[in-house]
Amino acid sequence: MKQSWFFYFFSKSVSQRKGRVVIASLSIMLAVAVVTGLLGITSGIKEKLGSELKAYGANLIVSSGSGGFLDYDALQAISKLDGVENVSGHVFGMAFINNESIEIIGLDIGSLKETGWRLHGKWPLNEREILAGINLKDALQLETGKAVALSGENGIMEFIISGFLERGGAEDNALIVSLPHAWELLSIDKKLSVVLVRGRAGELAGISGNIEKTVAGTGVKTLRQVAVAEESLLKKIQLLLVLVTVVVLFAAMVSIMSTMGANVLERREEIGLMKAIGATRNNIRLFYFSEAVLTGAAGGAAGFIMGYLFTQAVSWGAFGSFIDIPLYLPALSVAAGLVISLVASHFPVVDALKYNPAVILREE
Amino acid sequence: MTNNKSFIQVRNLVKEYKTAYALRGVSMTVEKGQWINIMGPSGSGKSTLLNIIGGLDNSTSGDVIIDSTDVEALDEDHLAIFRREQIGFIFQQSHLIPYLTAVENVMLAQYFHSMADEEEAGEALKRVGLGQRLHHRPSQLSGGEQQRICIARALINSPGILLADEPTGNLDRDNTEIILELLDSIHREDHFTIVLVTHDPFVSKWGDRVLQMEDGHIVGDEFIKERVKGA
Ligand SMILES: Nc1ncnc2c1ncn2[C@@H]1O[C@H](COP(=O)(O)OP(=O)(O)OP(=O)(O)O)[C@@H](O)[C@H]1O
Ligand SMILES: [Mg+2]
Numbered sequence: 001m002k003q004s005w006f007f008y009f010f011s012k013s014v015s016q017r018k019g020r021v022v023i024a025s026l027s028i029m030l031a032v033a034v035v036t037g038l039l040g041i042t043s044g045i046k047e048k049l050g051s052e053l054k055a056y057g058a059n060l061i062v063s064s065g066s067g068g069f070l071d072y073d074a075l076q077a078i079s080k081l082d083g084v085e086n087v088s089g090h091v092f093g094m095a096f097i098n099n100e101s102i103e104i105i106g107l108d109i110g111s112l113k114e115t116g117w118r119l120h121g122k123w124p125l126n127e128r129e130i131l132a133g134i135n136l137k138d139a140l141q142l143e144t145g146k147a148v149a150l151s152g153e154n155g156i157m158e159f160i161i162s163g164f165l166e167r168g169g170a171e172d173n174a175l176i177v178s179l180p181h182a183w184e185l186l187s188i189d190k191k192l193s194v195v196l197v198r199g200r201a202g203e204l205a206g207i208s209g210n211i212e213k214t215v216a217g218t219g220v221k222t223l224r225q226v227a228v229a230e231e232s233l234l235k236k237i238q239l240l241l242v243l244v245t246v247v248v249l250f251a252a253m254v255s256i257m258s259t260m261g262a263n264v265l266e267r268r269e270e271i272g273l274m275k276a277i278g279a280t281r282n283n284i285r286l287f288y289f290s291e292a293v294l295t296g297a298a299g300g301a302a303g304f305i306m307g308y309l310f311t312q313a314v315s316w317g318a319f320g321s322f323i324d325i326p327l328y329l330p331a332l333s334v335a336a337g338l339v340i341s342l343v344a345s346h347f348p349v350v351d352a353l354k355y356n357p358a359v360i361l362r363e364e
Numbered sequence: 365m366t367n368n369k370s371f372i373q374v375r376n377l378v379k380e381y382k383t384a385y386a387l388r389g390v391s392m393t394v395e396k397g398q399w400i401n402i403m404g405p406s407g408s409g410k411s412t413l414l415n416i417i418g419g420l421d422n423s424t425s426g427d428v429i430i431d432s433t434d435v436e437a438l439d440e441d442h443l444a445i446f447r448r449e450q451i452g453f454i455f456q457q458s459h460l461i462p463y464l465t466a467v468e469n470v471m472l473a474q475y476f477h478s479m480a481d482e483e484e485a486g487e488a489l490k491r492v493g494l495g496q497r498l499h500h501r502p503s504q505l506s507g508g509e510q511q512r513i514c515i516a517r518a519l520i521n522s523p524g525i526l527l528a529d530e531p532t533g534n535l536d537r538d539n540t541e542i543i544l545e546l547l548d549s550i551h552r553e554d555h556f557t558i559v560l561v562t563h564d565p566f567v568s569k570w571g572d573r574v575l576q577m578e579d580g581h582i583v584g585d586e587f588i589k590e591r592v593k594g595a
Binding site: 005006009012013016269270272273274275276277278279280281282283356357358359361362 | 411412415418420421440441444445447448449453455457459461463464468471472473475476477479480517521
């Protein structure tokens with residue numbers, strides 16, 4: 001009964017000042033969204049570091065040192081090297097469907113059967129069949145068994161989609177064709193963009209050296225090097241995001257402090273009166289901290305949703321796939337909202353507790 | 365309650381501000397159930413005295429003992445508890461919460477005291493003649509009606525003392541009379557102690573005793589032989 005009347009009074013008091021409460025929640029939402037986005041992206045990217053290689057079961061990536069193409073012969077040469085268990089050549093490029101540019105990945109489609117990626121549909125059975133990334137299905141309204149016209153450097157080629165691949169990587173947005181088709185579409189003569197190599201564990205440094213010696217002008221990176229390179233970029237992004245976060249958190253605190261300050265000032269008379277009719281300091285704290293909790297929790301929850309969407313948008317843009325965010329993130333976001341709100345409310349509430357009711361209540 | 369004859373004892377009360385003295389050594393006693401009016405010119409220290417008795421303000425020196433509690437010795441939270449148990453306040457401004465209805469304003473005082481009880485709060489408002497106005501907001505009520513809510517709010521927890529600072533200061537003659545008649549009839553039934561501050565001689569026709577203050581001193585103390593009865 002005592003509690004329920006408190007909530008009744010509290011809700012009346014808050015709805016009295018809806019606008020302010022909403023603005024306070026919004027500023028918390030922004031701050032929490034940035035924090036959530038930062039954590040979501042960071043943890044998501046970590047998970048994806050080197051994942052492009054892992055997805056093919058490779059641990060070395062060979063590309064042309066100069067940034068151009070590799071000769072197809074390199075594939076043969078590399079496959080014969082000691083310690084090399086498996087190789088696959090990939091060529092990347094762009095083609096068009098109805099004037100929309102689509103990424104093309106040329107590779108040995110048969111080798112994908114071992115990767116364990118999800119296939120919706122069938123593997124290509126003949127020359128005219130290709131695979132599409134799952135995201136293209138809705139984006140381009142593709143269907144299995146239907147023909148698509150791809151225009152490339154040499155004019156238009158027709159294919160039939162036999163199935164949709166799903167990995168959660170860049171492939172989900174690409175068309176997967178055989179190497180010969182890719183060469184024809186891109187009008188390049190037996191070239192590769194990269195060769196992915198699975199080398200025997202423990203011998204990667206030696207194998208890398210051999211590859212660089214055997215095929216002139218190549219650069220070889222290990223899975224670990226790829227991951228480290230991506231990570232150092234990530235660190236720079238992280239630093240930037242941390243700076244942004246500090247600024248946004250500070251701004252949110254100031255905003256809450258001034259909202260709460262205005263709240264307390266506006267309600268001087270009410271506070272004075274409550275003291276006069278016997279409210280203890282804890283009674284008064286309860287009112288203001290309840291409002292801070294409401295603002296913080298609402299802002300934190302909204303901020304989580306916004307930060308989550310932001311994270312996924314960034315991930316989609318960067319990787320063409322979504323990120324699994326850590327499970328603690330929603331709880332952490334709400335907690336962050338509460339901390340911001342409570343800390344920022346502390347000072348105005350201390351002021352309110354100091355008000356001398358005798359002085360306030362004689363004011364006109 | 366004790367059977368101490370002097371329910372309120374004020375001894376040598378001094379209130380000093382940086383620039384001036386508000387009270388320069390005030391001593392007085394009030395018996396339980398007595399209705400005492402404090403009169404005096406503006407700035408003579410009436411409100412200051414009332415606020416210190418009610419524990420809303422501190423003195424510079426001196427003692428205030430109410431029902432054998434040394435009010436000056438209480439810390440802030442114990443003062444709050446003392447107020448909710450022992451004191452009802454009425455001010456010149458009604459200080460009602462604008463977004464609560466009449467009955468909810470009374471319930472707020474119940475809430476801080478113990479437990480909000482709408483029925484009881486409604487009864488209290490009926491007693492001050494606002495039975496038809498329970499769910500009106502203060503802005504929908506006249507000044508006199510607002511002061512009647514304040515009476516209900518001040519008395520809802522059956523305090524030992526009602527402290528009223530110019531309770532009719534914003535009201536016209538007719539409403540002043542209504543309020544004082546109301547207080548008088550409730551006082552006759554419930555026998556709480558009233559300390560009422562006013563500078564209006566008309567108001568001091570009610571009550572048992574009039575204290576005169578001037579410049580922080582008590583300069584007069586007289587009992588009214590015949591208390592006004594009815595209107
Ligand atoms: N916060 C304060 N700071 C300085 N002086 C004060 C303060 N509060 C009151 N005073 C002074 O104390 C004296 C007594 O004030 P008080 O309010 O008790 O007078 P009062 O008798 O109630 O007057 P009124 O009839 O106008 O209400 C006045 O001279 C006033 O100026
Ligand atoms: Mg006064």
